[in-house]
Amino acid sequence: MILGRLNHIGVATPSIDDSIAVYRDVMGATAIGEPFDLPAQGVRVCFVDTPNTQIELIEPLGDASPIRAFLEKNPAGGQHHLCYEVPDIQAALAWFRSKGAKVLGEPRTGAHGTPIFFVHPKDMGGVLTEIMESPREQH
Numbered sequence: 001m002i003l004g005r006l007n008h009i010g011v012a013t014p015s016i017d018d019s020i021a022v023y024r025d026v027m028g029a030t031a032i033g034e035p036f037d038l039p040a041q042g043v044r045v046c047f048v049d050t051p052n053t054q055i056e057l058i059e060p061l062g063d064a065s066p067i068r069a070f071l072e073k074n075p076a077g078g079q080h081h082l083c084y085e086v087p088d089i090q091a092a093l094a095w096f097r098s099k100g101a102k103v104l105g106e107p108r109t110g111a112h113g114t115p116i117f118f119v120h121p122k123d124m125g126g127v128l129t130e131i132m133e134s135p136r137e138q139h
């Protein structure tokens, strides 16, 4: 398994619009994407570019959103997950399973349009970890 670059840091928020204002006005972010819905993943997403990675702002979308419980515990939002790139999602899936880590579901299409899966925080030192196949042009 080849662990690649840190693609993004997931930050859960009760309001993407409010968070955009903070990253724009307080953090001085100059490259903020348009928010978009990912109904299949139960989130609304907005990417804030940094020089070497991205902040992925995520807001609950729908009653079954996987981040609702997180926001109930952390009403102001907060750091939610880390996402690393791999060259081959299936090889990575087999790798984590071979290590006995709890993979959450099967690979599905993530916010960058490539396959992703999550590894339970209990097996990752308390860090919800997303694994994402690198976009093809980066292979």
Ligand SMILES: CC[C@H](C(=O)O)C(=O)SCCNC(=O)CCNC(=O)[C@H](O)C(C)(C)COP(=O)(O)OP(=O)(O)OC[C@H]1O[C@@H](n2cnc3c(N)ncnc32)[C@H](O)[C@@H]1OP(=O)(O)O
Residues within 6 Å of the ligand: 010, 038, 041, 043, 056, 058, 066, 067, 069, 070, 079, 080, 081, 083, 104, 109, 110, 111, 112, 116, 118, 120, 121, 122, 126, 127, 128, 130
């Ligand atoms: C995929 C689109 C996009 C992309 O980048 O492409 C995204 O990243 S979308 C991100 C949102 N989607 C997900 O997070 C899917 C995977 N997550 C899950 O399945 C759940 O969030 C899960 C199972 C990690 C936690 O579910 P839930 O919070 O409902 O369960 P519990 O409250 O029982 O939590 C169990 C246990 O884990 C701790 N926990 C929960 N969330 C986190 C977290 N983000 N980081 C670290 N730890 C977390 C929680 O505190 C519980 O611990 P315990 O000691 O048992 O109280």
Ligand SMILES: [Co+2]
Residues within 6 Å of the ligand: 008, 010, 056, 081, 083, 130
């Ligand atoms: Co993510």
